[in-house]
Amino acid sequence: MSQESGFDRYARQIILGKIGKEGQKKLLQKKVVIIGCGALGSSLASLAARAGIGQITLYDRDVVELHNLQSQILYDEEDCKKLLPKAIAAQEKLKKINSDIQIEGKVEDLRSSNLLSCMEGADLVWDGTDNFQTRFLINDGCQKLQIPWVYAGVVATYGHVMPILPSPPCFHCYIEKPPAPGEGDTCDIVGVLGSAVLTIASFAFTEGLKILLDKPIQSRLTIIDLWNPQISHIQVPPRPDCPTCQKKEFPFLSQKPTASQEGMILCGHNAIQIRLSPLDLDEISQKLKSHGDLQRGPFLLRFHHPPYTLTLFQDGRALIYGTQDMKRARSFLAKFLGL
Ligand SMILES: [Zn+2]
Numbered sequence: 001m002s003q004e005s006g007f008d009r010y011a012r013q014i015i016l017g018k019i020g021k022e023g024q025k026k027l028l029q030k031k032v033v034i035i036g037c038g039a040l041g042s043s044l045a046s047l048a049a050r051a052g053i054g055q056i057t058l059y060d061r062d063v064v065e066l067h068n069l070q071s072q073i074l075y076d077e078e079d080c081k082k083l084l085p086k087a088i089a090a091q092e093k094l095k096k097i098n099s100d101i102q103i104e105g106k107v108e109d110l111r112s113s114n115l116l117s118c119m120e121g122a123d124l125v126w127d128g129t130d131n132f133q134t135r136f137l138i139n140d141g142c143q144k145l146q147i148p149w150v151y152a153g154v155v156a157t158y159g160h161v162m163p164i165l166p167s168p169p170c171f172h173c174y175i176e177k178p179p180a181p182g183e184g185d186t187c188d189i190v191g192v193l194g195s196a197v198l199t200i201a202s203f204a205f206t207e208g209l210k211i212l213l214d215k216p217i218q219s220r221l222t223i224i225d226l227w228n229p230q231i232s233h234i235q236v237p238p239r240p241d242c243p244t245c246q247k248k249e250f251p252f253l254s255q256k257p258t259a260s261q262e263g264m265i266l267c268g269h270n271a272i273q274i275r276l277s278p279l280d281l282d283e284i285s286q287k288l289k290s291h292g293d294l295q296r297g298p299f300l301l302r303f304h305h306p307p308y309t310l311t312l313f314q315d316g317r318a319l320i321y322g323t324q325d326m327k328r329a330r331s332f333l334a335k336f337l338g339l
Pocket residue numbers: 168169170171172173174238239242243244245246
């Protein structure tokens with residue numbers, strides 16, 4: 001396809017004086033990473049692909065479930081039936097939306113050990129995560145690599161957005177430490193309005209787009225409520241003793257997971273995630289099939305054995321639904337996987 005005909009799809013965006021042809025050319029050269037492909041992440045990814053951002057990499061560790069369809073616009077019932085990971089389902093949908101750009105979905109759990117390699121070379125990172133631990137990690141990584149990122153979060157009918165540049169203030173200036181498990185509201189606890197997701201994603205996308213286009217940006221926190229329509233801004237001052245942007249200690253990135261951190265309670269999901277070594281799912285399927293209801297997808301297996309449901313991924317992640325007790329989860333794994 002010639003460059004001119006390739007530009008036809010962006011005609012309305014090019015007419016827009018704020019972007020223009022030069023802006024479009026710039027976007028086609030850009031590389032972005034979207035971490036988390038749930039409600040916000042899938043909306044951000046859809047907007048990014050339609051806008052013609054040249055290279056989009058998506059990271060997500062979850063599988064599409066029926067209750068996701070209310071607020072996660074890239075997925076459908078077929079994805080649920082096929083037990084597709086969100087990163088793969090999103091990648092396939094986005095390729096149908098725009099085949100002129102590069103889109104890659106990766107089924108990965110971002111941790112301190114792999115975060116930098118996932119973000120290296122990106123011009124921008126969009127936050128589509130649902131937890132503060134990962135956001136602090138993204139903040140450390142982006143500050144270290146000097147990559148701008150856009151923090152976005154939504155619950156119930158409202159959400160927060162803050163573009164964070166390589167210069168202070170950073171996310172760690174805004175929040176000193178992650179909330180304790182169960183302390184903050186989550187979509188699983190208080191629910192979420194689909195239209196609030198789309199509004200927050202649209203705002204976060206626009207802030208990111210301005211960064212990619214080298215337009216002026218204010219690194220301030222914006223809070224938007226959809227139900228009682230309201231928009232407010234908070235200036236976040238740089239914290240002189242910020243361990244991330246001032247002292248350059250990058251404390252979240254430097255954390256090496258201990259044995260106990262290798263198991264993590266997924267608050268709001270009544271589940272525990274434990275990381276194992278890479279798994280041979282075919283072999284495990286054979287062992288488990290006579291012990292309970294087993295479903296096998298191309299990238300995972302799901303094993304129902306009341307009161308627990310176990311989901312195993314090839315990369316070694318085990319999700320044990322039905323408990324928040326680490327010992328019970330480990331005992332369940334020990335019983336069925338001999339670990
Ligand atoms: Zn800071």
